[in-house]
Amino acid sequence: MRIDVLTIFPEYLAPLRAALLGKAIERGLLDLTVHDLRDWTHDVHRSVDDSPYGGGPGMVMKPQVWGEALDEVCAGEVPPRLVVPSPAGRPFTQETARQYATESRLVFACGRYEGIDQRVIDDAARRMPVDEVSIGDYVLVGGEVAVMVMVEAVARLLPGVLGNPASAEQDSFSDGLLEGPSYTRPEVWRELAVPEVLRSGNHAAIARWRRDRALERTFHRRPDLLATLPDQALDRHDRAV
Numbered sequence: 127m128r129i130d131v132l133t134i135f136p137e138y139l140a141p142l143r144a145a146l147l148g149k150a151i152e153r154g155l156l157d158l159t160v161h162d163l164r165d166w167t168h169d170v171h172r173s174v175d176d177s178p179y180g181g182g183p184g185m186v187m188k189p190q191v192w193g194e195a196l197d198e199v200c201a202g203e204v205p206p207r208l209v210v211p212s213p214a215g216r217p218f219t220q221e222t223a224r225q226y227a228t229e230s231r232l233v234f235a236c237g238r239y240e241g242i243d244q245r246v247i248d249d250a251a252r253r254m255p256v257d258e259v260s261i262g263d264y265v266l267v268g269g270e271v272a273v274m275v276m277v278e279a280v281a282r283l284l285p286g287v288l289g290n291p292a293s294a295e296q297d298s299f300s301d302g303l304l305e306g307p308s309y310t311r312p313e314v315w316r317e318l319a320v321p322e323v324l325r326s327g328n329h330a331a332i333a334r335w336r337r338d339r340a341l342e343r344t345f346h347r348r349p350d351l352l353a354t355l356p357d358q359a360l361d362r363h364d365r366a367v
């Protein structure tokens with residue numbers, strides 16, 4: 127997968143080249159290019175923003191700079207999917223990550239200030255799929271952190287990136303539930319013992335115990351997820367937990 131990121135703070139995306147994702151890039155599983163949006167400015171101040179029409183707080187990112195940058199970065203046989211983080215975007219979920227992981231190309235546009243002139247998105251949508259997405263109901267200062275979250279969530283789903291692919295299959299949300307608690311050695315730590323069933327070797331009992339803990343945790347922390355589960359997802363035992 128090829129990923130391009132446009133930002134006025136390229137250094138913000140440096141952590142994407144560390145650890146697991148850095149290894150994926152080295153192994154050619156992911157091709158990541160971060161572009162400085164100011165490379166498409168033509169004035170001495172390399173300006174990218176201007177005052178909002180209609181008044182209001184802050185500044186808005188100019189369409190001309192974005193237009194030229196996207197024309198160049200998105201050029202090619204197959205148009206990429208353009209992803210624009212925004213506080214007003216549709217929720218980015220694990221399902222979104224799964225859909226994006228099937229794309230051959232993604233371009234992320236990191237806005238700053240009060241956002242990007244809407245005509246940039248409207249113009250791009252004439253020639254490629256464009257998604258305005260939000261990573262959560264809180265307000266950030268720009269799109270870079272959101273892009274790092276999305277790139278990590280997508281990249282870990284690419285074949286070969288995770289050492290243990292089963293991990294992605296047992297993610298929280300993969301079966302609609304939060305995952306339950308995990309334990310490792312020692313058996314007792316600060317007088318807290320590992321639940322006996324996990325040391326029993328009884329795989330059916332272990333699977334049941336894990337499902338029960340996932341149901342309990344989801345019920346207490348994210349009842350909204352239970353409300354969206356299809357009826358057949360919960361058996362009679364589940365409903366009794």
Ligand SMILES: N#Cc1c(-c2ccc3ccn(Cc4ccc(CN5CCCC5)cc4)c3c2)n[nH]c1N
Pocket residue numbers: 183211212213215236237238239240241242259260261262263264265266267268269270272
């Ligand atoms: N994903 C994601 C995001 C973002 C996000 C993503 C991209 C950009 C580009 C610029 N900003 C800053 C900003 C902050 C607030 C506003 C709203 N205005 C404030 C006063 C009148 C309305 C507009 C922009 C961004 C924030 N925030 N939260 C998320 N989950």
